[in-house]
Amino acid sequence: MTIDWTDDRTSVDWHELEALYRAAPLGNKNADDLKVVFGNSMFCCFARDNGRLVGAGRVLADGRDCAYLCDVAVLPSYQGTGLGKQIVDRLLARSQGHTKIILYAVAGREPFYAKFGFLRMKTAMAIFRNRQSAIEKGLLSEN
Template sequence: MELTYQKDCTNIDWDRVPELLNKVGMSSVDADKHRISFENSYAVVFVFDEKKMIGLGRSISDGVRQTALYDIAIDPTYQGHGIGRKVVDILLDATPDCNFVLYASPGKEDFYRKLGFKKMKTGMMIFADPKRMEDGVFVDK
């Protein structure tokens, strides 16, 4: 494995982003919306094994108090090698004095607990497409 971590959106194959998110069981939109999301983020990271994108993540932030982490995904064949931890570390280092929030995919909570994240009792959200969230996986009914 020869991994590189890229911290900008230069020469990204945007079709690979929803493909990778779907591969790990995360929701996705069309490639152009992902491009817009990443280009408008405070910090981004893309992980490559040679030329193949095998991981990614992004954060949005005010840069001084609050940061939210999104779209953290590592190709399942590469999981368990510390790549996800490195992606999170790169994003945390971009805004070191901030509070960090994220919502984890079901089943991934223990990964984030190992990195120091705590489950919040007061997290709330309004979804743009509430019908997608009616299954009770992400929100209480």
């Protein structure tokens, strides 16, 4: 496995990225929406193996205070190979200098992110468009 890395958004096939997120699985993210959210992110990285998109991630950041690591996705056939760790390492390196780096993870993936030094926040709260679905998935708690 020889991975080619880039943060160049201009060469991304947004439909290929859409398929990656669906396969990862991180849900159904529309190609047009992915183009917007990656375009508005301060940092991003894309991993390709023989030209095929196999991993991606991004960071929303303000340049000083807060950076938000999100949307780390790896094709299932590449999960467990260290590719996800490399994506997170690259994004964290780019985010250094921010006062805080925040992460929103898929439920059950917390032990993976703890290896990078992430700790649970006691005061984090969120408003989701589909509140009931987020509660059912264990992402939100009403207590």
